[in-house]
Amino acid sequence: MAKQYLIFLAQQHPTFRTAELESLADLYGFKVDLSNHDENSPFMFVTLDNDEQAKNLISRSILAKGIYEFWGSGNTEEELHQDVQSRSSELFPKYKDCSFKFDFIGYMGKRSNRSKIKLIESFKYVAFEGPIRMKDPEQIFTVLEHYIPPNEHQSATSPSKLYFGRQIELSSREKGVLDKYDLKKRKYIGTTTFEAELALVSCNLGQVAPGKIMYDPFVGTGSFLVAGSNFGALTTGSDIDGRLIRGKGDDTIKANFKQYDTSLLFMDVMTMDFTHNAFRSSLKIDSIVCDPPYGVREGLKVLGAKDPHRFEGKEDVEIDGKKAYLRKDYIPTKKPYELDSLLCDLLQFASERLPIGGRLAFWMPTSNDNFVPTIIPKHKNLELKYHLVQEFNKWSRRLLVYINRGDEYHGEDNLSEITIPEFRKKYFTPNNQI
Ligand SMILES: C[S@@+](CC[C@H](N)C(=O)[O-])C[C@H]1O[C@@H](n2cnc3c(N)ncnc32)[C@H](O)[C@@H]1O
Incomplete structure (x- = not known):
């Protein structure tokens, strides 16, 4: 009863x-x-x-x-x-x-x-x-x-x-989980590290769990992976910036897992442009939890050249008899990209890679500007389950949680129309516009 x-x-x-x-x-x-x-x-x-x-x-x-x-x-x-x-x-x-x-x-x-x-x-x-x-x-x-x-x-x-x-x-909160993952005590953090409390909440909303694989495509210093492993998931991530992934000396994402005694749950991280995703399409991913780049502390870049003419005819450049782009120390050129295109890519990726019922949870910043409507991206296969707002003084950020419902769902789709105002520009505009 x-x-x-x-x-x-x-x-x-x-x-x-x-x-x-x-x-x-x-x-x-x-x-x-x-x-x-x-x-x-x-x-x-x-x-x-x-x-x-x-x-x-x-x-x-x-x-x-x-x-x-x-x-x-x-x-x-x-x-x-x-x-x-x-x-x-x-x-x-x-x-x-x-x-x-x-x-x-x-x-x-x-x-x-x-x-x-x-x-x-x-x-x-x-x-x-x-x-x-x-x-x-x-x-x-x-x-x-x-x-x-x-x-x-x-x-x-x-x-x-x-x-x-x-x-x-x-709850795990009462049993000290926030103290355990306190960033002040974490071995490797950076300017993009996400606070422990909401990283853990994001993983709960993403239904990250033992026996599941969780992926963060913008992994940075690995905050979401650490949170995901707290809940027993196998975690993996990628980021376009190899420096963040590698860390400094002994301070690495791997070292954080060691610190929390969750090394067995760390699959690995790799340097990769999310928009040129190299994961095999059959790789099973159960939850995607992330904080995409919105350009304030980190650039939103993808592989490619801003001015392709500058590179014309240079594909064959060789160093020590080896094609330059095949060398280990080759740093590919990058070009800026729009946040709305990246979010479309993220929703599309989630619709293709998550199992039916699998969740995508990500954070999206927005300015508190009454004249600019907040546009929440929607994909026809994904149910927007939660849209939660954390207000700051002049800006807010939203945790958007989607569930993959598959081809039969026929939900609203606005991906071809959305233009998300460039957050970085607004953030750095003087006179407190946000
Ligand atoms: C807001 S940060 C995420 C930080 C991360 N949650 C952490 O714990 O440090 C966004 C990350 O996206 C990365 N990024 C930018 N463009 C990317 C792309 N095209 N593909 C993959 N990662 C990208 C940046 O290098 C940055 O580390």
């Missing part, structure tokens, strides 16, 4: 929460209805079939903190006790003899140790007779409290809402 669970959420990126949890539920093969969630609340109720679903929903989440079997709630302690007794009394005998402890979570406020003990004692009607164990108890019963401070200078003295539940699972 379906049960109610309570999720306690992190306060970061609230607009990304439901997409992350829905994606995780879908990855584990079940559905959740999160349509009633209020993004201003740190709590979310969800109905699930069993504790296993609850565990799967939360264990790899970055934007949730923990999930609890819901036993009751109230605006006061008295109301809480009444609700727990009327709603959950048939659960009490089940936990009569197990070892346990009580935990407290306070949002925007907390209670003193004395008051915690008083509240714990007021639960004596549950009649738990097992040993209290502060370390590794069989069950943790949690009081979650929502305080609402009267104003920004004063703190609330008592909670406005109390919830009580049995802890089912804490």
Whole structure:
């Protein structure tokens, strides 16, 4: 029989929460209805079939903190006790003899140790007779409290809402994943390295998982690969700039995998222009997660010559008896390319290479200019599942998540019409135009 669970959420990126949890539920093969969630609340109720679903929903989440079997709630302690007794009394005998402890979570406020003990004692009607164990108890019963401070200078003295539940699972966030992947502690980073938290969220939305292959076509310093390997996927990437891939001395993408003890999940990276992709067409790629070049910190370039006439007749140049372009140290010429063309290439590639149901998740920057409409690229085989916005002061970036639905899908297609305003130009325009 379906049960109610309570999720306690992190306060970061609230607009990304439901997409992350829905994606995780879908990855584990079940559905959740999160349509009633209020993004201003740190709590979310969800109905699930069993504790296993609850565990799967939360264990790899970055934007949730923990999930609890819901036993009751109230605006006061008295109301809480009444609700727990009327709603959950048939659960009490089940936990009569197990070892346990009580935990407290306070949002925007907390209670003193004395008051915690008083509240714990007021639960004596549950009649738990097992040993209290502060370390590794069989069950943790949690009081979650929502305080609402009267104003920004004063703190609330008592909670406005109390919830009580049995802890089912804490998320990877609560277990320290953000600290582990903190860029300040990472061996190899560069100016393009993507922050750990949203790289991990992107991989959750991309449904990167053990036994799957994840590809980042603009791999740079490998931030998404590192995040993907945290979730157990085999990872590979490519970038037109071999210097980023090679790193400096011992500071390389490979060294990062070693640092995180995920070397076995690092397939390799290669220098390659995405628009001249050299992967064999039968190579299985399950998820594509990336941050395409938009020209602010890195150039958007493809192979070719800006002025081909300059190179006419030079194809046969030889150095030490070998064609120059066949030498290992040959640096091919590159020419600028438009972001919209690159995004079209990316969607087309995803439609050809992902399995049906496979996901493409990528970031696209946009200026907050009311006069310039934001155009989201669409491909007839790809369902645009999520379009999530992270606002900055004068610009924003969007995480776009697509699912490959195949030839039968016949979705909207705007690839032949899109012109995405050149972000770099706007970014560097004085007078704060973005
Ligand atoms: C926004 S950065 C991505 C950074 C990366 N997420 C990281 O962790 O460092 C975009 C990358 O795209 C690369 N790039 C530009 N044009 C490319 C192309 N035609 N093919 C492949 N990579 C390209 C740039 O060299 C740059 O490293």
